[in-house]
Amino acid sequence: MLIQIDKLKRRPRQIELEKQASSFPVLAEMVVAQSVTFDESITGSLEVSWVGDFIKVSGHLATLVSTPCCRCLAPVSTRLDVPVLLTYMSAEEGEATHDDELELHADEMDLIYFSGPELDLLPDVEQEIVMSLPQHPLCKASCLGLCHSCGCNLNQGSCNCEAPILHPGLAALKNFKI
Numbered sequence: 001m002l003i004q005i006d007k008l009k010r011r012p013r014q015i016e017l018e019k020q021a022s023s024f025p026v027l028a029e030m031v032v033a034q035s036v037t038f039d040e041s042i043t044g045s046l047e048v049s050w051v052g053d054f055i056k057v058s059g060h061l062a063t064l065v066s067t068p069c070c071r072c073l074a075p076v077s078t079r080l081d082v083p084v085l086l087t088y089m090s091a092e093e094g095e096a097t098h099d100d101e102l103e104l105h106a107d108e109m110d111l112i113y114f115s116g117p118e119l120d121l122l123p124d125v126e127q128e129i130v131m132s133l134p135q136h137p138l139c140k141a142s143c144l145g146l147c148h149s150c151g152c153n154l155n156q157g158s159c160n161c162e163a164p165i166l167h168p169g170l171a172a173l174k175n176f177k178i
Contacts, residue, residue: 001121003048005055008119012049015121017042017061024126036133037066039077046084046121055088055114057121061129067137071145072153076137084128091115 003013021027021038030036044061061082066075091113112124144154152159 001125003055003119003121005117005119008048008055009050012047015046015048015059017044017046017125021063024122024129026126026130030130035067037075038063039066040064042129044082044084046125048121053089054111055119057084057086057088057124059084061125063129065133067134069139069143070136071143072139072155073146074139074153074155076134076139078134078137080129080132082128082132084125086112086121086124086128088112088114088119 001015001017007013019042021031021042024042027036027038031038040063042061042063044059046057046059046061048055048057050056061080061084063080063082064077065080066077068074069076087110089111092115139155146152147154147159147161149161150159152161
């Protein structure tokens with residue numbers, strides 16, 4: 001998703017996006033590692049505009065992902081609706097305004113610096129998608145997870161394993177009350 005800076009100065013650009021996860025390097029690695037499956041292509045629209053010294057990117061992306069439940073490893077489908085709001089500034093502009101300043105101001109915290117005649121949105125859009133993935137997906141709130149001994153999915157029924165034996169050093173804490 002390369003944007004020509006000179007053309008952008010003349011008029012804003014609207015980008016309609018429909019890409020497979022394999023188009024994004026980090027997402028492709030996550031699919032290969034089986035930590036996430038993209039059940040739909042990534043779709044959405046982005047508006048890229050030149051505002052003063054900044055390039056603003058705003059819009060939204062959407063997709064359907066499946067991730068393993070963090071307790072029982074069953075697949076969990078989640079609809080992602082990713083708001084995108086990115087602000088870019090030319091690296092030359094940034095250097096010119098901060099030659100003698102060392103302090104970073106609040107309005108500069110979210111700036112992404114770029115250099116050259118083109119701006120590649122792909123890495124930053126990919127980062128927005130990665131950050132919106134569920135951190136601890138659960139198939140259901142009452143998920144029992146897997147047996148620690150045999151690995152049986154306890155949501156599908158109990159196993160025949162004996163109750164775990166406590167470490168002898170922790171036996172004194174068995175009757176401890178707070």
